[in-house]
Amino acid sequence: MRLRTQAGDIPRSEGNVMKNFDRRSFLALTGMGALGASTLLAGCGSGSSGAALRYAWWGNTVRQQTYSQALEEFQEANPDISVDPEFAEYGAFQERMTTQMAARNVADIFWVASPQVMTYEANGLYRRLDDIPTLDLSDYSDDDIESFSFDGQLLTMPHGVFAPVARYNETFLEEDGATLPGEDWTWEELSEFLIDYAAGNSGGRRGASYTPDQDMAFEAWLRQRGQDLWTEDGSIGFDAEALGDWFEWWRVLLDEGAVLSLGEQEGMQPDFSAVGDNILLNFGSSNHIIDEAAMFPDYKYRLRMVPAGEDASEGHRFLYFPRLAIYSGIDDDKVEAAGQLVDHNVNNSDFLKTVGLTMGAPPNPRLLQEAYEFASEDETEMLEVVEATREEDQRPRYEAPPGTGTWREALSRASESIALGDAGVSETAESLIAEIQSGIDQGA
Amino acid sequence: MAPLLRRRAPRPGAAERRRGRAAYVFLTPWLLGLGLVTGVPLAASLYLAFTDYNILGTPSFTGLANFERMFADERFWAASSVTARYVFISVPLQLMFALLLAVVLDRGLRGLSFYRGAFYLPSLLGASVAIVILWREIFGHNGLVNDVLAFVGIEGQSWLQNPSTALSTLIVLNVWTFGSPMVIFLAGLRQIPEEYYEAAKVDGASRLRQFRHITVPMLTPIIFFNLILQTIGSFQTFTQAHVISGGTGGPVDSTLFYTLYVYQQGFRAFEMGYASALAWVLLLVIGAVTALHFILSKFWVFYGDD
Numbered sequence: 001m002r003l004r005t006q007a008g009d010i011p012r013s014e015g016n017v018m019k020n021f022d023r024r025s026f027l028a029l030t031g032m033g034a035l036g037a038s039t040l041l042a043g044c045g046s047g048s049s050g051a052a053l054r055y056a057w058w059g060n061t062v063r064q065q066t067y068s069q070a071l072e073e074f075q076e077a078n079p080d081i082s083v084d085p086e087f088a089e090y091g092a093f094q095e096r097m098t099t100q101m102a103a104r105n106v107a108d109i110f111w112v113a114s115p116q117v118m119t120y121e122a123n124g125l126y127r128r129l130d131d132i133p134t135l136d137l138s139d140y141s142d143d144d145i146e147s148f149s150f151d152g153q154l155l156t157m158p159h160g161v162f163a164p165v166a167r168y169n170e171t172f173l174e175e176d177g178a179t180l181p182g183e184d185w186t187w188e189e190l191s192e193f194l195i196d197y198a199a200g201n202s203g204g205r206r207g208a209s210y211t212p213d214q215d216m217a218f219e220a221w222l223r224q225r226g227q228d229l230w231t232e233d234g235s236i237g238f239d240a241e242a243l244g245d246w247f248e249w250w251r252v253l254l255d256e257g258a259v260l261s262l263g264e265q266e267g268m269q270p271d272f273s274a275v276g277d278n279i280l281l282n283f284g285s286s287n288h289i290i291d292e293a294a295m296f297p298d299y300k301y302r303l304r305m306v307p308a309g310e311d312a313s314e315g316h317r318f319l320y321f322p323r324l325a326i327y328s329g330i331d332d333d334k335v336e337a338a339g340q341l342v343d344h345n346v347n348n349s350d351f352l353k354t355v356g357l358t359m360g361a362p363p364n365p366r367l368l369q370e371a372y373e374f375a376s377e378d379e380t381e382m383l384e385v386v387e388a389t390r391e392e393d394q395r396p397r398y399e400a401p402p403g404t405g406t407w408r409e410a411l412s413r414a415s416e417s418i419a420l421g422d423a424g425v426s427e428t429a430e431s432l433i434a435e436i437q438s439g440i441d442q443g444a
Numbered sequence: 445m446a447p448l449l450r451r452r453a454p455r456p457g458a459a460e461r462r463r464g465r466a467a468y469v470f471l472t473p474w475l476l477g478l479g480l481v482t483g484v485p486l487a488a489s490l491y492l493a494f495t496d497y498n499i500l501g502t503p504s505f506t507g508l509a510n511f512e513r514m515f516a517d518e519r520f521w522a523a524s525s526v527t528a529r530y531v532f533i534s535v536p537l538q539l540m541f542a543l544l545l546a547v548v549l550d551r552g553l554r555g556l557s558f559y560r561g562a563f564y565l566p567s568l569l570g571a572s573v574a575i576v577i578l579w580r581e582i583f584g585h586n587g588l589v590n591d592v593l594a595f596v597g598i599e600g601q602s603w604l605q606n607p608s609t610a611l612s613t614l615i616v617l618n619v620w621t622f623g624s625p626m627v628i629f630l631a632g633l634r635q636i637p638e639e640y641y642e643a644a645k646v647d648g649a650s651r652l653r654q655f656r657h658i659t660v661p662m663l664t665p666i667i668f669f670n671l672i673l674q675t676i677g678s679f680q681t682f683t684q685a686h687v688i689s690g691g692t693g694g695p696v697d698s699t700l701f702y703t704l705y706v707y708q709q710g711f712r713a714f715e716m717g718y719a720s721a722l723a724w725v726l727l728l729v730i731g732a733v734t735a736l737h738f739i740l741s742k743f744w745v746f747y748g749d750d
Contacts, residue, residue, distance in 0.1 A: 098714065119714065266585055266605060267690065405714060409692060416696050420695060443498070
């Protein structure tokens, strides 16, 4: 009696196959297959003789599409360079960056989120840009380059310019027969106007959304009082009194029903598509008009510089520059290709036409003038307010120091706490400053 | 002579040894996964818990500083309180609901497999981003709950933006995902001998008495099993809080679950050393609570051979 199947039980042809294909052969074949596949994949990854770059950015679906298209156009124009796009929503982008940094696997070219600019700098994440021959800086003045640099080194390149603005719905104003205070408005005048508007308009609309955590408006408030968000030496540039006054300005509006409640706006980060129909005005960055006005095509939106009193400090106006950088760990043989792509991104009007102006006005002065030729009505509004701000005296502003990566979340939490009556204004202001300071101490 | 009497275990034959080696070869992917994806990070996090590590630089040893920091960290206590309330309210509620449904389904309903599938579905979907977003819409200011309340003349509110109700909505979401323990209860109910109920009926016991004196005691091992599983899972709740609050744990930290706080510290504040210490404290707390469950189980869990 045969207990086991023998090769003879199997038809001859199959039996030969099985006999020749024992366990050892199987393992050897599997191993060789895996090796071959990985070699093939590695070969595919490295591409041809040209450079393969990774480009990481954030935004919404529209920005994902426009930048992907612009990167494809760049590759068509530069067939020896391939670009792998790495896109994510803003929050997810920062989280992915954290993981990539831990793995020392950061994209060759990446956008820098504003709270992380100095944290990345302190940890040597940036490669110098001013020694890359393919990056043309001739359109920029020495003053511009100096203002973009850290300790005399150009480590990041601005690819947009924002101004802090108040954006208002002109259609609503006309419908309600209301008139905003004059261009030289003060915070007090705006407050009174918003209270009156919310009480008297026919549509039951509020004056604004509740956004004391809008960092650019808050920074404008501080600078008008001779204070700063951050100092040159990486400290907090404001005191509890200025912060408390800011919270108080918003608390009055909330108590008077001039702004949306937290419930009405579903939290501290209201979705404009959900609340835009119910507010007259909101604070933000000048570039937001492009995406957010498109949500309500029937309305006409206008921009204004944020209010400032007559006694506002000299040089209080400011601009913010979103930045991109080249990773310090980039392979040397890819640096010139990366410079070429950065150059295309910040100096080329075709690129700008494809991606639009969602990242604000172009920092390149030549491109700024060219942009007027193809800008839409909303984009022109944005370009003009940035140019007007640019013409004003501006004292220096400094980026957030290391350890303050979550200060905006802390500001949101504090604003939320005041709105819910959870804590008093001065108590909240002091505790927020202590929390931010603790982060700076930890990050030092 | 004695050594001659000692019988050695038979040595495995060559074929058996080959099979053993082959088994390890096929287990290699899993063993590598266990070692590299779980073991190494676990060991690394234990080391990092005693360091100051901001991800970008190199870790510097700080001893117990991270653990001392927790005592003065108000948000650590807020996160612990939110998580404890969630675990101690949602787990018993979920198990009671699951048991109730299992008992109802065990009564031989027509279309039982349909109901079982329908009730189990939320368990599969409950922690998914899509369902949490749906939950956010349902409990939002203009959501379905407020529409229903408005229909009966009650003015609603934004349940997720009110600190006193935000956590409750997440508890309701967790209770709604009762399908998994329900299916296990259902299997347990099928194991209880019918004779016990017949004897009780003969003695005139009502359904309630049968449930109290037969069903519950016979099911205690299953209840214990579900209790352990759900407790451990609830301590690790993350997705719901992250999506509902946009990752902030708001309003005013009322949905700041412990794992969300660990995540914020590690991936937002770059405090990976502190985040590792927080994670190890959670592991120890889960271990302690599980051990406590096992100790207390001696007083209320009855096995067939007791």
